[in-house]
Amino acid sequence: MLRVENVTHGPVEFSAALLNKFADLVSRYPEGKQKSALLPALHETQAELGWLSVPAMDKVAAYLKIEPIEVYEVASFYTMYFLRPQGKYMLEVCRTGPCCLVGAEKIMDHIEQTLGVKEGDVTADGLFSWRGVECLAACGFGPVLQIGPEYTFYENLTTESVDKLISDLKAKANN
């Protein structure tokens, strides 16, 4: 099982494409207000690296000319940023009231049993993590889950549709 303590927080390299995205983001704000690019820059960094290590956050801070602590406090405040490695596919199931009214808790139980890992852990093959998240704003189509970094939505879930989704993702990863 992959744990954060097993991961070396070594130096990271950002691709040219990522740095180009940073430049585009900074251009959207007034002169001197480049810190506004922090949230989207962290999304882009996470999409490229899979999670936000300390060296990665330090590199973002350097690019935006802000202190590293300003990045840490943001990354640790918002729920979408992963401060430790996750499975390649993170299944985020809405666990809030309206989805629970139509069976979200059963879906979470089923995912836990199917993947064989508890919430927040990573499967042995490194492919999957899952967690319950608060409202995903799709209450009329529940139960729902999403998978980053594209945040594709899957609505009106059943245990059967979850099984198919997981097997499709396994097949996709093996191709």
Add this chain to the structure above:
Amino acid sequence: MGRRLLLEHINVPGINTFDVYRSKGGYAAVEKALKTLTPDEVVEEVKKSGLRGRGGAGFPTGMKWSFLAKPEGVPRYLVCNADESEPGTFKDRYLMTHIPHLLIEGMIIASFALGAKTSYIYVRGEMMPQIRILEKAIAEARNAGFLGKNILGTGYDLELYVQPGGGAYICGEETALIESLEGKRGNPRIKPPFPAIAGLYGCPTVVNNVESIAATVPIIRDGGDEYAKIGIGRSTGTKLISASGNLNKPGVYEIELGVPVEEFIYSDEYCGGIANGKRLKAVVAGGSSVPILPANLILKTINNESRLMSYESLSDGGFATGSMMGSGGFIAFDEDQCIVRNTWNFARFYHHESCGQCSPCREGTGWMEKVLHRLEHGHGKLSDMDLLVDVSKKIEGNTICPLGDAAAWPVASAIRHFRDEFEWHVTNPAEAVSRNFGLAHYADPLNKPEEVV
């Protein structure tokens, strides 16, 4: 069939593209505003329409716009609040997914009215597909000359950007949203100063909900007076309602304000009744933050009048017998649903989403969640209900932002209307723990269900 202003063309194939949207009369309101009206005249039309903020607070939009400070040489900003994450509310996501140009068109009109040269649509980070849809729509509008320099040759310049959030419900609060847009934690600011004086980067700023901004399109197109003719009383126009829970046809509906709640729930035009032939037990009418009402009180006011889908009727009777329109997040509970479990679920949500700045909210939401958890899991005490009410009162009104109220009201109202069910959990702990969710193991909470439906 009720009149639809926002979703009129929602079923037209390709309406998410500029060309199809334009062919259906899209961007005509922008042309009218920029070519024939002054910014003050646009504000006046919105005032005349009676439009009230569709994000939950219901404050008159035109009045909010007129408060914007206009110091010389200082930029002004319009920020669209698309951080939709109130449990039960999903109308903005629906609108942005299916008819993104309506929001873009509204943003241009509102930015022009406010004198903003740069505007942002702050979209909750989880809505990456919607962010991509909006960015594509913005590019299309720019290519057609509706964004950028010298729009339609009128001399008006506007840059429009989409900003993703990071996953925090609190960023739906306007000052927290501004903090987040500045690249910080989403901690709400103390008001005053209000954003109209010192908002984004300390400059005058208006923050409006997606639906409010979209509604400016039909207002400018048809005129504020025409818009004000729709609806009832001070609840003018149409409203998007997101319906979820145990309904035959959950989804997003555009209603003319004033439709009877009973018609909204049971007619085939809207929700088509309660799923699986069950009876209605309770409704949360305006998103999870508003008080829950039992079936008899959501269908009729205390004076035995039909409850209407309007700001005034839904709040009739105050919190003793009424609720709020809120964001229009309409959650229906059938007779088998457990109010205690749902209240615990909502309490967990608010505990999770509290930013932690104010002690009453930070500590109180966690306390309520713990007590509700033990009640739901068979370890409660009869004194817990009074304790919960006491804690909720100590949170309400004692925090910088309204999240404290939003956390307190669902708990207090659930105990007010369903105290017997909470007591049942205490007196029947084994059943409370062992029951299969979705199956009723307790008495029907409705006194006279045959009179309700």
